[in-house]
Amino acid sequence: MENVQNVLDWLGGIVWGPFVLIPLLLGTGLYLTIRLGAIQFRTLGRALRHGLIDRSDTDGKGDISNYQALTTALAATVGVGNIVGVATxxxxGGPGALFWIWVTGLVGMASKYTEAFLGVRFRTxxxxxxxxxxxxxxxKRGIPGPVGKVLAFLFAVFAVIASFGIGNLTQANAVATNMExxxxxxxWISGILMFVFVGAVLLGGIQAIGRVTSAFVPLMILLYVTGGIVVLVLLAEDIPAALSLIFTDAFTGTAATGGFVGAGFMLAIQFGVARGIFSNESGMGSAAIAAAAAKTSHPVRQGxxxxxxxxxxxxxxxxITGLVIVTTGVWDTGRESAGVMTADAFSVALPGDWGGTIVALSVIFFAFSTILGWSYYGxxxxxxxxxxxxxxxxxxLFTVVVFIGATVELGLVWSFSDLANGLMALPNLIGLLILSGLVARETRAYLKFDPKLNKTPEDVQTFLRQQGTDWK
Structure with missing residues (x-):
């Protein structure tokens, strides 16, 4: 088993190293940001309004609303990576890793838009x-010839494998560990409960998943974010120093202190980008699967x-997680304490057992919701x-594996999950670059026609006919 672990770590080091996935992820996100005219900054307000407030896209083909597609994707991504992954x-990588997580998220928004657009544009x-x-x-449908077919095949294979790793075993184990x-x-009791609940939801398919996540996800995020904001308010005077440390260490590395062994500039980038993509999945292509199920009048809207x-x-x-950890000063207690680092940080400011309870409940909710989202992806x-x-x-099989994940030790699963994530992202990122011209062209045309995202479905259909686009 030690040899297997070493091989996985070696392969993961190559895939997530400075010459493969990190430059491809950041480079693709930056390229798409430029190609799409910084769409994530220009349209964020309108996008939030359209998805969270208007919820006006109820016509057209689709199995769930665009809001349910959003919460299904959030269910799959807001998971253990937001708590344990950030702490790791x-x-x-030191406090500077949080800066690179932010960078990954900001440029990743362009990648997420592109893959969701394409998910709807080429759905069947x-x-x-x-x-x-x-x-x-x-x-397969957007890239002609064998290249597209090979990329599509590789993505599908890695996604199925990843659904049992990142989307199931690690999450079920996190639920059981925190429940205990x-x-x-x-x-065993946690495993049985999850077996029953997951099985019951999966019987109803994407409609049931969408209904559960649309009610469940906002509440779980609100619980965790509220707890984190309370901690930051109580420690407000320490926030400026924490922010200074984050920005400084992002470019200089971090000296050894406490249980922290020290980290150079490249280690901060590597772990920031790796854990950033593990958290938000931008560039992996997974959220495009949920987006494709949405009722929407145009791919741009769902993107x-x-x-x-x-x-x-x-x-x-x-x-919230990163600032609480850095502000409370627990970030330097050593890698072996990463699993409890966020709970310790919350407990520094909150009385009694409130901090640990909030984090434990959040891990349970986040992990369970991730299981539901990833079941659909796989x-x-x-x-x-x-x-x-x-x-x-x-x-x-997926439901049975939930029980297994809750009841057995998972020594190799985290390394395996990181590797599967990376292998999933590679064919998708290549595809995003190849198809970026189509996305930029159709996005520019639609936003010129409907800059406020308030056109009726009839208006949109007229626009599509005028454009000669065969999408329905």
């Missing part, structure tokens, strides 16, 4: 009459709504490989 980045109707889309479809540590619940997911995940939830990816016949066996 700071424990290894499956044998059951439901919408299927994502990189496994837009890579905080409330004394035996992991903008999906883009706000990265903003909420990284610029709000992750920022199912749709498998469907693109073998058709609808794999749907029921996949749901059954």
């Amino acid at each position: 980045a700071l424990a290894v 109707t499956d044998a059951k009459g439901e919408q299927s889309g994502g990189p496994q479809y837009y890579l 540590g905080t409330f004394g619940v035996d992991p 903008l709504v999906s883009m706000t997911q990265t903003f909420i995940d990284t610029l709000i939830v992750v920022t 199912e749709r990816s498998l469907e693109s490989l073998i058709g609808r016949r794999g749907t029921v066996p996949y749901r059954m």
Whole structure:
């Protein structure tokens, strides 16, 4: 097992190293930001309004509302990475890693917009009459010849594998661990409860997942963010120094202190980008699968709504975690304490056991919601490989694996999950670069026609006919 761990760490070091995924992720996000005219900055307010307040796209093909597509994507991304992943980045890369998480999130918003746009633009109707889309479809349908087919195949295979790692085993284990540590619940009981609840939701497909996440996700985020804001208010005088440390160490590295062994500039970037993408999944292509199920009158509209997911995940939830850890000063207690670092940080400012309880409940909610979101990603990816016949066996296996994750040790799973994440992102990022011209052209035309995102579905259909676009 030690040899397997070493191989996984070696492969992960290559994929997530300074010469493969990190420059590709940041470079693709930066390139798309320029190509799309900094769309994440120009349209963020309108996108938030359209997705969270208007919720006006209820016509057109689709299985769930654009708001439910957003919350399904949030359910899959706001997970253990927002709490333990951020703590790990700071424990290894130092406070400067948080700056690179922010950079990854900001440029990643352009990547998230692009993949969601393409997910809707090239979606198709499956044998059951439901919408299927994502990189496994837009890579094949948008890029002609064998290149697109190979990229689509690789993405689908890695996505199915990742759904059992990042989307299931690690999350179920986090739920069981926190249930036992905080409330004394035996992991077997947690496993059985999750087995029942996950199985019940998966029976209803994407409609059931959308209904559950649309009610569940806002409440879980509100609980965690409110707790974090209270901590930061209580320690407000320490925030300026914390911000100075974050920005300084992002470019100079961090000296050894306390249990922290020290980190150079490249380590801060590596862990900041790796944990940033682990948290918000921008560039991985996974959120495009949920976006493709949305009822929307145009791909641009859903792309903008999906883009706000990265903003909420990284610029709000992750920022809360990182600032609380740095402001309270627990970031330098060593890598071995990363699993409890966020809980310790909350406990510094909050009385009694409130800090640990809030973090434990948040981990449980975040992890459980991630399981639901990733079950859909894996199912749709498998469907693109073998058709609808794999749907029921996949749901059954996925539900069983939830129980396994809750009740066994997962020594290799985190390393395996990091590697699967990276391998998933590679074909998608290549595809985003190839298809960026189409996205930029159609985005520019639509925003010129509907800059306020308030045109009626009839107006949009007229526009599409005038453009000669075959999308419906």
